[in-house]
Amino acid sequence: MLKYSRQREAIKTFLAGRYDHPTAETVYLGIKEEFPNISLGTVYRNLSLLSDIGEIQKLSTGIGPDRFDGNPAPHYHFICKHCGSVLDLSVDGLDHINVLANQGFDGEIEGHITYFYGKCADCKKNS
Structure with a gap:
């Protein structure tokens, strides 16, 4: 059982x-006002922990x-190659895809991560 942390809860709420x-x-920067003594390292550790426990x-986008x-539920993301914004996609x-990937594979596919790349609406409008 994970010990309760006000800082971790503030990160989740944020x-x-x-x-x-x-x-x-x-x-x-978003939670520093509520927790003025929090360090960036503490935020990184809590984000990593929250990610590890699901x-x-x-999102490691490569950009x-x-x-x-x-939102921990499986869903897809779009990454704008121009401005770097990351948006949820409803697909x-x-x-x-898991069934297709499992064909001809001796292991067991349990899930997948897919990113879609391109130009967001704002960048498309301004180009």
Whole structure:
């Protein structure tokens, strides 16, 4: 059983109210007012722990620093190659990817992570 932490709960609450998939630094700046003595290292450790136990998602997009998602349920993400924003995608019907990937594979597929890349609506509009 994980010991209760006010700081960890504040991080979860901060993420739960956001859909922009903030970086660890953004989370740190967002809770620093409530916890003025918190360190960036403490935020990183708690984000890593929350990700490891499945309460949040850590997104390693390959563009910029890792991002964090307060929604732990499986879903897809879009990454803008121009501005670096990370957006949730509502995509139905991709569950069969696990079945397809399992064909001809001797192991067992338990899940997948897929990122979609391109230009977000704002970048598309401004180009």
